[in-house]
Amino acid sequence: MVQPARDRGRALSAAPPSGDEFDYVIVGGGSAGCVLANRLSASGKHRVCLLEAGPKDRNPLLRIPAALAVLVRGTRYNWRYETVPQAGLAGRLGFQPRGRTLGGCSAINAMIYVRGHPADYDGWAAAGNAGWAWADVLPYFLRAEDNLDFAGPLHAQGGPLSVASLRSPSPWSHRFIAAACNSGIPLATDFNGPEQFGAGLYQVTQTAGRRCSVATAYLAPVRQRPGLAVVTQAQASRLLMTGRRVYGVEFVQGTTRRRVTARREVVVCAGAFGSPQLLMLSGLGPGPHLQALGIDVIADLPGVGQHLQDHIDYTLNWRRRAAGLYGLTLGTALRLPREVWRYCRHGDGLLTSNIAEAGAFLRCSAGEGPPELQLHFAPAIIEDHNRRLVFGAGFSIHVCVLQPASRGEVRLASPDARDAPLIDPRFLDAAQDLTMLIAGFRIARRIGAAPPLAAEAHESLHALESLVTDADIAAELRRRADTLYHPVGTCRMGGGRDAVVDAQLKVHGIVGLRVADASIMPRLIRGNTNAPTIMIAEKAADLLLAE
8 A cells, every 4th residue: 555645844834732622623624624614613602623634725736727637646735545456447556636735625626516416315315314305405505605607596696615617618628518419418508407417518616717625715714713723734643532422633743742622522524534544543433443453442333434435437538639629738838828827817718627627417228317427528638647648639538437336445554543544445346337337438439439529530549449349348447447536435324333423423322523524425426526525514514503
């Protein structure tokens, strides 16, 4: 397992004195943690401490949308996890980038704003999670949203999170939409509207062409709020407990070990990998696993770290020389100074691109029901998460299985919080996931060969046209498929012995502790997971303040 680089030097922000007491302590300054820090401190009645393991979000690259192509490769703002060897991916180690700064993944992601399908949340409620049906969660999506382009009952204005249409989408993104329509996929004007099906441009979390991370939206405006302490470069090492009651958090900042205590509750918002890791380090998790590492078992919770789900994705690439396509070319290099000036002066142009500009939701099987596949179109060649640079211009179509049947797990590598957890998504473990991804590959390849995408000659990478049989395609998928960066489920909400939190997000059998992030999702939603994570935190704030 490759351990990601971590800052071990002097902290960027002073910690509160060891033993300082707050009403709420939040672990993780990502998408969920920033929301909670804002909402819990808003009344002025509560003292709130937010702990973030990464540095502050001061780098200008974090504001430039197209800089995500660089951020996903870097280490300062990215944990850059890897999975254990994946049998379903021909033994390869999968890549698992995660945001490591204020704003978390919303500081380095593709900014796509998608809520999922209403059936996703109705399914959560039907599984025994009262209060999480679509009608229950929609108000929290609306509370967060400030949509600059769409209105009506499914959209809102005035929330902290700026949601907008792309200012300067590539003409090739419109070509993709036309090619999808020519392949039998309907046009979609709003993926968060009454109907999710179809092909169209994504809305993004941007304002005036700048990235609007959750830290920008929720945290920056209130950083000076009395009673709110934001502590960066603070790696949580364990929860402080008396019996089965959590009363604080121990964390390491630089070379100093510190503690903060919570009069009311500790809320863990460290994500699908970090949240189960912290619970297990604290003795909350599968008893035999913890005992094998010498960790005292406080509560045998076998579901901690289990039920890991992620969107398995394959990228089809085509080389093409044409205006409007991005890539490592002399033309792009010569154009860049002009684009920098345009971005700084007007907030538009190439640098406002989120790269994955357009996409589609569709079914690959007969019958009715919610979508089964999601496509992302990029007017650029993207190979191995952009870690392998390909010279030249082109475009790519990504296809992912929206509700995979495969289930993986997160385990501790050691009792040391600084060691990366063992991540095993078990991609393509379920045969039906492979069958569906093969069908999606054929659909995406057909779109890539349809006009106007194929109006002029272009060449595919990896000889996509030569893959004829399902066996040929399956072998290619195992060679190159990987995550779409949407891990969830490792602190699953529900009842029963293998669930971790209840519908109030309280950890079963533990007092003073909740988990509020993507790890609580009982099942992966049909779409990108950042907006649903924000919704979870908005609802969690109400649950906390109600008590």
